[in-house]
Amino acid sequence: xxxxxxxxxxxxxxxxxxxxxxxxxxxxxxxxxxxxxxxxxxxxxxxxxxxxxxxxxxxxxxxxxxxxxxxxxxxxxxxxxxxxxxxxxxxxxxxxxxxxxxxxxxxxxx
Amino acid sequence: xxxxxxxxxxxxxxxxxxxxxxxxxxxxxxxxxxxxxxxxxxxxxxxxxxxxxxxxxxxxxxxxxxxxxxxxxxxxxxxxxxxxxxxxxxxxxxxxxxxxxxxxxxxxxxxxxxxxxxxxxxxxxxxxxxxxxxxxxxxxxxxxxxxxxxxxxxxxxxxxxxxxxxxxxxxxxxxxxxxxxxxxxxxxxxxxxxxxxxxxxxxxxxxxxxxxxxxxxxxxxxxxxxxxxxxxxxxxxxxxxxxxxxxxxxxxxxxxxxxxxxxxxxxxxxxxxxxxxxxxxxxxxxxxxxxxxxxxxxxxxxxxxxxxxxxxxxxxxxxxxxxxxxxxxxxxxxxxxxxxxxxxxxxxxxxxxxxxxxxxxxxxxxxxxxxxxxxxx
Numbered sequence: 001x002x003x004x005x006x007x008x009x010x011x012x013x014x015x016x017x018x019x020x021x022x023x024x025x026x027x028x029x030x031x032x033x034x035x036x037x038x039x040x041x042x043x044x045x046x047x048x049x050x051x052x053x054x055x056x057x058x059x060x061x062x063x064x065x066x067x068x069x070x071x072x073x074x075x076x077x078x079x080x081x082x083x084x085x086x087x088x089x090x091x092x093x094x095x096x097x098x099x100x101x102x103x104x105x106x107x108x109x110x
Numbered sequence: 111x112x113x114x115x116x117x118x119x120x121x122x123x124x125x126x127x128x129x130x131x132x133x134x135x136x137x138x139x140x141x142x143x144x145x146x147x148x149x150x151x152x153x154x155x156x157x158x159x160x161x162x163x164x165x166x167x168x169x170x171x172x173x174x175x176x177x178x179x180x181x182x183x184x185x186x187x188x189x190x191x192x193x194x195x196x197x198x199x200x201x202x203x204x205x206x207x208x209x210x211x212x213x214x215x216x217x218x219x220x221x222x223x224x225x226x227x228x229x230x231x232x233x234x235x236x237x238x239x240x241x242x243x244x245x246x247x248x249x250x251x252x253x254x255x256x257x258x259x260x261x262x263x264x265x266x267x268x269x270x271x272x273x274x275x276x277x278x279x280x281x282x283x284x285x286x287x288x289x290x291x292x293x294x295x296x297x298x299x300x301x302x303x304x305x306x307x308x309x310x311x312x313x314x315x316x317x318x319x320x321x322x323x324x325x326x327x328x329x330x331x332x333x334x335x336x337x338x339x340x341x342x343x344x345x346x347x348x349x350x351x352x353x354x355x356x357x358x359x360x361x362x363x364x365x366x367x368x369x370x371x372x373x374x375x376x377x378x379x380x381x382x383x384x385x386x387x388x389x390x391x392x393x394x395x396x397x398x399x400x401x402x403x404x405x406x407x408x409x410x411x412x413x414x415x416x417x418x419x420x421x422x423x424x425x426x427x428x429x430x431x432x433x434x435x436x437x438x439x440x441x442x443x444x445x446x447x448x449x450x451x452x453x454x455x456x457x458x459x460x461x462x463x464x465x466x467x468x469x470x471x472x473x474x475x476x477x478x479x480x481x482x483x484x485x486x487x
Contacts, residue, residue, distance in 0.1 A: 053310070
């Protein structure tokens with residue numbers, strides 16, 4: 001299974017909470033795309049970052065860090081999620097996403 | 111015949127209703143329940159713009175002018191206690207205006223927008239569209255005259271023209287959130303003033319986080335605003351300055367300012383703030399508390415809500431400065447201004463008065479933007 005954020009969701013994702021922050025927020029992406037696809041099967045889920053203009057930190061943190069707060073473990077996400085991009089300038093977002101996932105785990109323990 | 115009788119009947123009913131309303135109002139006035147509108151609200155309120163609107167070069171007169179405009183909104187609200195027979199008439203004399211900075215033009219247009227949203231049809235502009243001096247042209251492009259209700263037919267729906275020696279701006283945009291359509295419209299508008307412009311990630315993340323900072327942090331309800339607000343609103347604009355070859359993006363809010371809404375991070379900063387409060391006013395090389403807090407906002411992971419997962423927004427706001435050679439970020443918030451420049455240290459400046467919110471301005475050399483986009487493409 002794969003999700004191309006720019007094609008399937010938005011080229012200009014923005015904001016954390018839906019609908020307060022907007023209509024293409026991290027919360028909406030998590031609940032309507034990530035969580036549903038993760039729940040549907042145990043297959044690997046590929047998230048493609050290509051094509052979007054950019055990913056504000058609030059969007060990424062709520063979309064991916066929010067998965068940990070929603071009950072997924074870091075190990076589950078590491079085995080199920082594959083985040084990819086062919087654009088060099090978007091490589092840093094992959095590191096950012098995993099940082100948010102691990103940080104969310106630390107904060108939930110603290 | 112029947113139709114004629116019906117018309118006469120309707121006319122008679124309307125006249126009777128109007129007589130009854132007038133009698134009720136007269137009775138309320140005589141009994142003291144409803145007062146006549148004071149004289150000050152019945153005359154045209156005139157504002158005179160200073161010759162230079164600039165936070166750098168004419169700060170006192172500029173802020174004084176904006177404060178006078180803000181007071182009008184208080185008057186509108188006060189006036190609602192009285193019987194309303196006509197709107198408040200006002201005019202703004204712009205004939206003396208010779209110089210206006212892009213920042214002040216955005217603040218000016220945003221203030222007019224706020225007045226319009228608060229007052230609605232209770233406010234009536236009696237001035238006229240001035241001639242096309244360069245500052246007036248900039249204000250017209252931002253939409254100031256449209257906001258006060260003056261329209262020039264030939265300007266409706268025309269794309270802005272880039273003229274040598276003139277600045278070109280997109281119409282001021284405003285919002286209460288970051289809906290996709292609004293964001294896309296903004297970027298499309300910027301493309302009309304800079305042909306080679308393509309939105310890249312640092313533009314997008316910086317703009318979005320600045321807008322979210324306005325809607326989520328600037329208008330905290332535990333503090334009272336001095337003037338009526340029109341919601342947790344941001345205003346955004348872009349302008350191309352062909353003389354100094356710069357593209358400027360701006361986001362403005364009319365909130366409390368960063369220093370008010372950012373919590374202290376711990377004991378050391380509290381001590382620092384106390385010292386700054388004591389010495390900052392008398393010793394110029396000591397940062398004031400406002401300067402310290404605005405600089406502190408640029409530290410990563412500083413959050414207002416104490417939620418651990420928030421607080422990266424200002425890192426995104428700064429990102430553009432580290433990506434584009436020659437780029438500059440200037441944040442004027444409350445009584446402090448901080449400038450971050452590519453390759454240089456952060457510089458702060460105290461402001462004599464609160465500017466009425468937070469204004470975030472990115473300035474990019476056009477050549478660097480185009481070069482960066484070529485590298486990215």
